[in-house]
Amino acid sequence: MAQTQLAILLTSVALVVIGLYAAIFVDNIIKKIIGISFIEEGANLFIVAIGYKAGGVVPILMPGMDTSWFASNAAYPLPFGLVLTSIVIGASTLAVMLALVMVLYRRYGTLSTKVMLADTSKQEEYNE
Amino acid sequence: MKLYDQIFDVVKQFKKLFSPGPVTNADVSGSITAEIFLIVSLVLSAILLRHVNVLLAGLVTFILAIVLISNIPLIPKFKIEQEDSLEKMIFYAVVTLSIIVVFMYWGGNLV
Amino acid sequence: MNELIPLMVIVPLIAALLISAFSKFNKVTKIFAFVVAICLPLIPLLSNYGLHYFGGYEPILDNVTSFVYHPAITYSFTFLQQIFIAMIGLLTFLVIFVYLTKYKEVSGPYLFLLFLGTAAVTAMLLTDDIFHMFVFFEILALAQVGIVAASSIDYSYEMALKYMILGSIGSPIMLLGIGFLLALTGSVNVTDIATAVHNGLVDATSPVFLTSLGLIFFGWLYASGLPPFHTIKSGIYSKAEPHGAALLQSFTVISMISIVLIMHRIYSTLPIFEVLIVFFSILAMILGVSMALTQTDFRRMIGFLAVGELGFIGLGIGLGTNYAITAGLFQALNEIIITALLFIGFGAIVNATNEVDTRKLGGLLAYHPKVSLMLLIAGLAMAGVPPLSGFQSKLMLVQASLNCGFPEISILAIMVSIATFVVFVKTFYVMFLRPKPKELEVEGKEVPRAMIFAMGILLILVIGLGLFPDVVVNGISSFVGGIL
Numbered sequence: 001m002a003q004t005q006l007a008i009l010l011t012s013v014a015l016v017v018i019g020l021y022a023a024i025f026v027d028n029i030i031k032k033i034i035g036i037s038f039i040e041e042g043a044n045l046f047i048v049a050i051g052y053k054a055g056g057v058v059p060i061l062m063p064g065m066d067t068s069w070f071a072s073n074a075a076y077p078l079p080f081g082l083v084l085t086s087i088v089i090g091a092s093t094l095a096v097m098l099a100l101v102m103v104l105y106r107r108y109g110t111l112s113t114k115v116m117l118a119d120t121s122k123q124e125e126y127n128e
Numbered sequence: 129m130k131l132y133d134q135i136f137d138v139v140k141q142f143k144k145l146f147s148p149g150p151v152t153n154a155d156v157s158g159s160i161t162a163e164i165f166l167i168v169s170l171v172l173s174a175i176l177l178r179h180v181n182v183l184l185a186g187l188v189t190f191i192l193a194i195v196l197i198s199n200i201p202l203i204p205k206f207k208i209e210q211e212d213s214l215e216k217m218i219f220y221a222v223v224t225l226s227i228i229v230v231f232m233y234w235g236g237n238l239v
Numbered sequence: 240m241n242e243l244i245p246l247m248v249i250v251p252l253i254a255a256l257l258i259s260a261f262s263k264f265n266k267v268t269k270i271f272a273f274v275v276a277i278c279l280p281l282i283p284l285l286s287n288y289g290l291h292y293f294g295g296y297e298p299i300l301d302n303v304t305s306f307v308y309h310p311a312i313t314y315s316f317t318f319l320q321q322i323f324i325a326m327i328g329l330l331t332f333l334v335i336f337v338y339l340t341k342y343k344e345v346s347g348p349y350l351f352l353l354f355l356g357t358a359a360v361t362a363m364l365l366t367d368d369i370f371h372m373f374v375f376f377e378i379l380a381l382a383q384v385g386i387v388a389a390s391s392i393d394y395s396y397e398m399a400l401k402y403m404i405l406g407s408i409g410s411p412i413m414l415l416g417i418g419f420l421l422a423l424t425g426s427v428n429v430t431d432i433a434t435a436v437h438n439g440l441v442d443a444t445s446p447v448f449l450t451s452l453g454l455i456f457f458g459w460l461y462a463s464g465l466p467p468f469h470t471i472k473s474g475i476y477s478k479a480e481p482h483g484a485a486l487l488q489s490f491t492v493i494s495m496i497s498i499v500l501i502m503h504r505i506y507s508t509l510p511i512f513e514v515l516i517v518f519f520s521i522l523a524m525i526l527g528v529s530m531a532l533t534q535t536d537f538r539r540m541i542g543f544l545a546v547g548e549l550g551f552i553g554l555g556i557g558l559g560t561n562y563a564i565t566a567g568l569f570q571a572l573n574e575i576i577i578t579a580l581l582f583i584g585f586g587a588i589v590n591a592t593n594e595v596d597t598r599k600l601g602g603l604l605a606y607h608p609k610v611s612l613m614l615l616i617a618g619l620a621m622a623g624v625p626p627l628s629g630f631q632s633k634l635m636l637v638q639a640s641l642n643c644g645f646p647e648i649s650i651l652a653i654m655v656s657i658a659t660f661v662v663f664v665k666t667f668y669v670m671f672l673r674p675k676p677k678e679l680e681v682e683g684k685e686v687p688r689a690m691i692f693a694m695g696i697l698l699i700l701v702i703g704l705g706l707f708p709d710v711v712v713n714g715i716s717s718f719v720g721g722i723l
Contacts, residue, residue: 236449
C-alpha cells in the first residue's frame with residue numbers, strides 16, 4: 001500500500017473517531033452537528049481512498065491510448081462517482097438539521113443540547 | 129420477610145414513575161407485569177447460552193436471577209435509561225457501535 | 240412488460256416533484272394526488288416478474304473466471320417485491336385518502352414527503368445494488384424527518400432533530416461498511432459481491448470482512464429501530480400525525496427487511512451473522528414490550544409495541560432456515576397491516592377527544608363502537624389470537640424455532656405475545672370499558688368516514704390473511720428457496 005493511501009485511511013479513521021467523540025461529549029448543538037458531519041466526511045474520504053492508485057492516471061480513455069496500459073494504470077472510477085452522490089445527500093441532511101436547529105433556537109433561546117433536546121415525555125404527558 | 133417488604137415497596141416506587149399525575153390501578157398492574165416479564169424473559173434468554181457451554185449457562189442464569197430479583201423494582205431504572213433525552217440515546221448508540229466493531233474485528237470468528 | 244418495473248419508483252417520485260411544484264392549485268393537486276395514489280398499488284400487480292437493467296447494460300460474462308458481472312444498477316422484481324410494493328402502495332393510497340378528506344387546503348410539501356418516502360422504500364426493495372439502496376435509505380430518512388416535523392403535535396421538532404442526529408451517526412457508519420465491501424470486492428452489486436464471497440475470492444474470515452458486517456449491521460439497527468434505537472423510533476411514531484405514523488412504521492418494516500435480505504445474501508456463510516440478528520431481536524422484543532406496558536401515552540405505547548414486533552421479524556430471519564425466513568417475512572407483511580390499522584384507529588380517538596393520556600380517557604365504547612371493535616380485533620391480531628393473521632405468522636415462528644432446536648426462543652416468543660395481549664387488554668379496558676371520567680369532554684364529532692373506510696380495508700386484509708395464509712406464504716417460501 002502506498003504511503004499516501006495509508007495516510008488518507010488514517011485521516012478518515014481519525015475523522016470518524018473525532019466525530020463520535022463530539023457526538024457524545026460536546027454540548028453545543030452546532031458544534032455537535034459539525035462533529036457529526038465529520039463522521040460523514042470520514043466515510044467519504046475512505047471511499048475516495050479506495051479508488052486511489054499510486055502513479056495512476058485519470059480514468060478517462062483518451063484517443064490514442066493503449067487500452068491494456070490504460071486498464072492497468074487508471075484509477076478506479078466507481079468510488080469517485082459514489083462519493084459525489086454521498087456528498088450531495090450529506091449536504092441536504094446537514095441543511096435540514098440546521099433548519100431544525102434554527103426553529104428550536106428561536107423557541108428555547110439557547111444552543112445547549114441538554115436544554116433543547118432533553119427528555120420531553122414527562123412534561124407533555126400530564127399538562128392540564 | 130425482607131423480600132416481601134421489598135415487593136410491597138415496589139408498588140410505592142411506581143408512584144414516582146407516573147408523576148406528575150395520578151397512578152391508576154391499571155398502570156400499576158401493567159408495571160408489575162412488566163417487572164415480572166422483564167425478569168423472566170432475561171433469565172430465559174440467558175439459558176440460550178447453553179449452546180455455548182452448559183456450565184456457563186447455568187452459572188449466568190443463576191447469577192442473573194439473583195441480581196435481578198434482589199434489585200426490584202427494575203422498571204423505574206430501565207425507564208430512566210430509555211428516556212427521550214438525546215444524550216442517553218447517543219451514548220447507547222455509540223457504546224453499541226463500539227462493542228459491535230470491537231467484537232467483530234477480534235472475535236468475529238469465535239462463534 | 241418489464242418497463243413497469245422502474246415506473247414503480249418513477250411514478251411516486253415524479254408525482255412528489257409535480258405536487259410540490261404546483262401545490263398552489265389546490266383542487267388539481269388533490270385530484271392528481273388521488274389518481275397517482277390509486278395507481279401505486281396497481282402498477283406492481285400488473286407488472287410481470289423480471290429484471291431491469293438501467294441504461295440497458297446487460298450482464299457481462301467474464302470468460303476467464305466464468306463469473307457474470309453486472310455493470311448496471313439492477314432492479315429485480317419477484318413475488319416478494321410484488322406483494323410488499325402492492326401493500327405499501329395500498330397503504331399510501333389509504334393514508335393519502337385519509338389526509339385529503341381531512342383537510343380542505345392540502346399541503347403540497349406534506350404530500351411530497353409521503354410520495355417521496357413511498358418511492359424510497361420501493362427502490363430499496365427492488366434494488367440489487369447496495370449503494371443505490373444506501374442512497375434511497377438516506378432519502379427515506381429525510382422524508383421520515385419531514386413527516387414528523389410537519390405534524391402539529393408538541394415537541395415534534397425536537398424528536399425530528401434527535402432522529403436526524405442519530406441518523407447522521409447511523410448512515411455514515413453503514414456507508415463505511417459499504418466502502419469496506421467495495422474495497423474487498425471492487426463492486427457494489429449485491430449479486431457480484433455474493434458471488435465473490437461464496438466462491439472464495441474474498442476471505443470470509445478476514446477481520447475487514449467481519450468489520451464490514453458490523454458496520455452495515457449498525458446501520459441496519461438504525462434503519463429498523465432495534466435497540467439501542469428503539470426509543471427514538473417509538474418517539475417519532477408518537478410525534479407524527481396518526482396517518483403519517485401508519486406510513487412511517489411501514490417504511491421502517493420495509494427498510495428493515497430489504498437491508499436484512501441483502502445482508503443475508505452476502506453474509507449468510509458467517510455463523511456470527513445469525514447470532515447478532517437473534518441477539519438484537521430478542522433484546523427488541525423484551526425492551527419494546529416491557530416499555531409498552533408502562534406507557535400512559537397510547538401513541539407511544541403502540542410505538543413501543545411496533546418495535547417489539549420487529550423483533551419477531553428479525554428472529555425469523557436470524558434463525559436462517561427456509562421455514563423461519565418465510566415466517567419472518569410473513570410476519571413483516573402482517574405487521575405492516577396491523578400496526579397501520581392500530582395507528583389509524585387510535586388516531587380516530589385522538590381526533591374525537593383531543594386526548595392521548597390513557598389516565599384521562601374512558602367509556603369511549605358508547606361513543607365510538609365501530610372504531611373500538613376494529614381496534615379490538617387489530618389488537619388481538621397483533622397479540623396472535625386465532626384466526627387472525629398475526630396468529631398464523633407467530634405460530635410459524637414458534638414452530639420454526641422449535642425445529643431449529645431453540646425451545647427457549649419459542650417460549651420467549653409466546654411470552655412476548657402474552658405480554659402484548661396484556662397491553663391491549665389493559666388499554667382497551669382503560670380507554671373503552673371503564674366509566675368515563677367527569678373531566679373528559681367527548682366532543683360530538685363523528686369519526687371521519689375515510690378513516691373508517693381505511694380501517695375496514697385493512698381489517699379485511701387481517702382476517703383474510705388469517706384465514707388463507709397460503710396465498711402469500713407459498714409465494715414467499717419459493718422466493719426464500721431462491722435466495723438460500
